[in-house]
Amino acid sequence: MVNLGDGVVCDLCGEHKDSGILRLGFFASPSSQDAGCSEVESEMKGKNKEMHSQLSASNSSTAIGFDQRMLLHSEVQMKSHPHPERSDRLRAIAASLATAGLFPGRCYPISAREITREELQMVHSLEHIQDVELTSHIFSSYFTPDTYANEHSACAARLAAGLCADLASTIFSGRVKNGFAMVRPPGHHAGVREAMGFCLHNNAAVAALAAQAAGAKKVLIVDWDVHHGNGTQEIFDQNKSVLYISLHRHEGGKFYPGTGSANEVGRNGAEGSCVNIPWSRGGVGDNDYIFAFQNLVLPIATEFAPDFTIISAGFDAARGDPLGCCDVTPAGYSRMTDMLYTLTGGKLLVILEGGYNLRSISSSATSVIKVLLGEGPGSELGNIAPSRAGLQTVLEVMKIQMNFWPSLGSSYAKLQSQWGAYCNTRKQIKKRQRTEPPIWWKWGRKRLLYHILVRRLHVKSKGKPSLHSS
Numbered sequence: 001m002v003n004l005g006d007g008v009v010c011d012l013c014g015e016h017k018d019s020g021i022l023r024l025g026f027f028a029s030p031s032s033q034d035a036g037c038s039e040v041e042s043e044m045k046g047k048n049k050e051m052h053s054q055l056s057a058s059n060s061s062t063a064i065g066f067d068q069r070m071l072l073h074s075e076v077q078m079k080s081h082p083h084p085e086r087s088d089r090l091r092a093i094a095a096s097l098a099t100a101g102l103f104p105g106r107c108y109p110i111s112a113r114e115i116t117r118e119e120l121q122m123v124h125s126l127e128h129i130q131d132v133e134l135t136s137h138i139f140s141s142y143f144t145p146d147t148y149a150n151e152h153s154a155c156a157a158r159l160a161a162g163l164c165a166d167l168a169s170t171i172f173s174g175r176v177k178n179g180f181a182m183v184r185p186p187g188h189h190a191g192v193r194e195a196m197g198f199c200l201h202n203n204a205a206v207a208a209l210a211a212q213a214a215g216a217k218k219v220l221i222v223d224w225d226v227h228h229g230n231g232t233q234e235i236f237d238q239n240k241s242v243l244y245i246s247l248h249r250h251e252g253g254k255f256y257p258g259t260g261s262a263n264e265v266g267r268n269g270a271e272g273s274c275v276n277i278p279w280s281r282g283g284v285g286d287n288d289y290i291f292a293f294q295n296l297v298l299p300i301a302t303e304f305a306p307d308f309t310i311i312s313a314g315f316d317a318a319r320g321d322p323l324g325c326c327d328v329t330p331a332g333y334s335r336m337t338d339m340l341y342t343l344t345g346g347k348l349l350v351i352l353e354g355g356y357n358l359r360s361i362s363s364s365a366t367s368v369i370k371v372l373l374g375e376g377p378g379s380e381l382g383n384i385a386p387s388r389a390g391l392q393t394v395l396e397v398m399k400i401q402m403n404f405w406p407s408l409g410s411s412y413a414k415l416q417s418q419w420g421a422y423c424n425t426r427k428q429i430k431k432r433q434r435t436e437p438p439i440w441w442k443w444g445r446k447r448l449l450y451h452i453l454v455r456r457l458h459v460k461s462k463g464k465p466s467l468h469s470s
Contacts, residue, residue, distance in 0.1 A: 011081050012322050012356055022088060025096025026363040061177035061346075062372045063170060064103045065163035066094065067112035070184050072152035076140035083148065084323060084356040085185065085198040093182055093352075096362040102369055108176060114158035115165060115206060123205045123235055125193045132157060132200050143195040157185055157200040164203040165210035167349050172214040172308055178341075178372045180365070181207075181351040188229030188312045188353050189257060197227065197257060203351050204312045205235045208242050211308040211349075217241065220306035222297060222340060223248070224289070224333075225314025225353040226324035228260030232312065233274055240270045243304045245297055247289060249317075249326070250278030262397045265404065272404025275300055277397050280389050282325040284317065286332035288390030293339050295394055295411055296401070301343055303407045309340055309348045315355030315364040323356050330367035334377040337368045348372065388422065395419055 008017055015021055020028035071087040097103040120129050135141050135149035142148050160183035167179040181203065188204055189197030208219040221236075223229040223246040236242040249255040266273035277292050301309075315333070316324035341348055350368055355361035371377055386394065398412045 022091045024099045026359045027099045062107045063110050063176040063179040064107045065167050066182040070156040073156035075148040076150050092358040092362040093365045096366045113162045115161035122209050161201045161206045164207040168207040168210040169214040172211045178348040186353045189231045191231040191234045202231050216307040218306045219308045221310045223312035226317040230257050230259040237266045238268045238270045245275040247277040285327035288386050291384045291386040300405045309344045311350045312353050313350045314353035315361040318360035320357045320360045330363045333364045334367040334371045337371040338377040
């Protein structure tokens with residue numbers, strides 16, 4: 001792995017430098033040197049040969065957008081630790097898809113093109129576009145301390161945006177059913193006038209406007225990246241035809257980029273077009289995300305009734321990600337994809353955003369693409385029990401968004417009673433804990449009293465005159 005320097009193990013992923021993840025994806029062993037690689041390769045080749053006899057890319061309903069030139073975008077300046085947003089992210093996903101026989105194989109490739117300046121101006125200011133273009137003449141540059149560029153970055157950003165635009169119009173026109181944009185640099189932090197958070201052009205915003213140019217009246221963007229998509233929100237927070245829903249770590253504005261509180265709902269007549277679900281802590285897992293989908297994302301999206309759905313799919317809320325520190329599994333991502341799949345008759349575009357653990361990002365992306373291909377997400381949903389913090393966040397968002405989405409009213413009353421019962425149970429437990437000492441304390445106290453009494457009796461008996469004394 002080119003990003004490891006002299007180290008044997010990746011600082012970000014914990015991957016052994018010879019683990020084979022860039023050749024076999026997440027199917028490779030994470031620790032031992034090429035352990036089991038040949039067995040995995042031969043086994044997957046057999047499966048893929050059988051699959052290719054039944055399927056061909058020409059009749060696939062799922063398109064993949066990818067171009068090798070996006071791998072050239074990299075940080076030139078050598079540092080002690082690799083930059084999280086690096087080309088190995090795409091390599092690991094591509095290796096996983098190839099090993100699984102999905103791409104090339106069951107998915108249809110679309111040809112890449114660079115987005116035009118006119119298309120970008122629908123989203124970004126001319127000054128921003130020119131600033132990004134300028135980097136093509138500079139060996140190494142930075143927009144912010146963490147957002148780098150080299151001489152290939154502007155081209156990579158144009159390719160990423162062009163692929164997303166073409167996928168959106170191709171899906172909406174019905175030429176393919178759905179698609180996955182395997183692109184970089186990511187985009188959801190890029191605002192009207194600035195690049196930040198590793199992002200240069202806003203790919204999701206470009207795709208949404210391309211879908212509308214192709215005939216979509218209303219577009220839904222669901223952003224499950226662990227960081228709030230401040231750029232996407234800024235671009236659309238005055239646009240009633242685009243609904244932006246984001247689930248992200250917020251922690252009272254202490255988590256990057258600090259935006260995305262529940263009170264940010266849109267403005268200037270477009271209130272309700274932004275729905276922020278801001279987690280109050282790290283470690284959030286499948287149950288909280290799916291609970292939020294059931295009680296907020298799907299009811300609001302259904303009432304909005306979009307013609308086209310875009311997922312800003314950052315996989316940095318995945319288990320093992322060094323930046324997100326959350327606990328969403330590949331099964332959780334596939335379940336969320338499945339829940340959004342039927343909203344617009346399967347017209348769904350998934351755009352890669354963040355995700356910095358190579359194993360997590362590649363396994364999660366593969367699970368999502370399998371759902372796009374029509375494979376079920378696995379076991380049926382049972383009774384999803386959220387964490388206390390998760391339930392509290394959902395209730396807070398509901399209370400605000402009920403003003404714009406009346407369908408939330410009945411669910412809010414039901415969840416409030418659930419919250420009340422939860423709080424009462426917690427109070428009773430705490431009261432019991434205060435009034436009833438634990439059994440070990442009772443035994444300890446009795447033993448202490450016993451020893452005190454025995455000691456006193458012993459002292460008293462010593463002080464009495466003996467019957468046999470002279």
